[in-house]
Amino acid sequence: MASIFSAPLLRRIGYHVSVMTRNVDKTFFLRLFGGLFIVVLVAAFAVNAAEGSRDSVADWFKDLGRNFYWGVTTVMGSGDASHVDSLVGFIISWLLVLFGVAIVATITGALVGFLIDFLLKEGQGMGASGYRDHIVVCGWNSTARELIAELDGDDYDRKIVLIHDADKNPGGSGVYFVQGDVTSADDLRRAGIEEAMAAVVCPADASNESDMRSILTVMAIESIAPQVRTVVEVNNPAHVEHFKRAHADEIMVTSRIASRLLARSSLYPGLAELVTDIVSGGEGSELYRVNLPDEYIGLSIDELSAKLRSEHAATLLAIGRGGRAFVNPPPDFRLELGDDALVVAESLGTLQPMDADYTDETV
Helix, strand or coil, X not given: XXXXXXXXXXXXXXXXXXXXXXXXXXXXXXXXXXXXXXXXXXXXXXXXXXXXXXXXXXXXXXXXXXXXXXXXXXXXXXCCHXXXXXXXXXXXXXXXXXXXXXXXXXXXXXXXXXXXXXXXXXXXXXXXXXXXXXXXXXXCCHHHHHHHHHHHCCCCCCCEEEEECCCCCXXXXXXXXXXXXXXXXXXXXXXXXXXXCEEEECCCCCCHHHHHHHHHHHHHHHHHCCCCEEEEEECCHHHHHHHHHCCCCEEEEXXXXXXXXXXXXXXXXXXXXXXXXXXXXXXXXXXXXXXXXXXXXXXEHHHHHHHHHHHHCCEEEEEEECCXXXXXXXXXXXXXXXXXXXXXXXXXXXXXXXXXXXXXXXX
């Protein structure tokens, strides 16, 4: 039952209901139902006076109760027309039916208005994602476009939420769009940042001002959801220290990565194409970071490499331990509890993707 009410659609509806009721005068509904109660009670007294039993006080009050119930059901559209047989009763019945039609029309209009408001606001990015364990992309640029395409085609089935200050959703139909300011706590909450798996911060352009805005975004995320892993694209390498002080978990200086890859490719032909193929979601083998089964604890690197190769058709590249990556560790290196592995494989297969929980790595 709890999982049903935690469905994203129901959570979005709940958000819109809370927004609407926040600005509604609640005394209006009290007056409405209070007036309905008084009208039905007066109608019940009138019918009781015209047709009620006069044998005893107890019978009179019993008839009043029946007439009140009949009045309520008549207002709701399911009253028994044969309950009254006097002229006064008929007139009251007709008036209650008309009153009921007005109430039903009011409720129907409110529901239709809410549905239209819900659809319009969802289409304009004014809603709330309602997701859990998803990825929030903060900002939009060419990197964000390629990132969303990569995640959409990856083995990991993760929902993606894009928060960006634009009139339309640039991420496509498979991405939930939140129109807003990436540095705003309210807009980040609408994107579900508090229950997200990770947040990717993309600068709007290559300027230093965009880096400063990215730093503010990281600080806003850390203030309301410090447990969420933040991955940041940085324009200027000189700003890396500022991002570290803002507690960004992963810092990607794209210009530095590109220049180093170009340098290596000039020395070793075909390296750029090979790396691009490995990190992309296209055909062939890709990079995966996976949890290691408990039975692997104590294995050496050579033994682990052989097992991964024979059992999962995966090639070992590095071991992750406590936020550090051990690339090409020594032969006496032994696996410990909590270690994970960076592998190259055609697919995850039976391997379990790592549950990211590191905070000290910088790329």
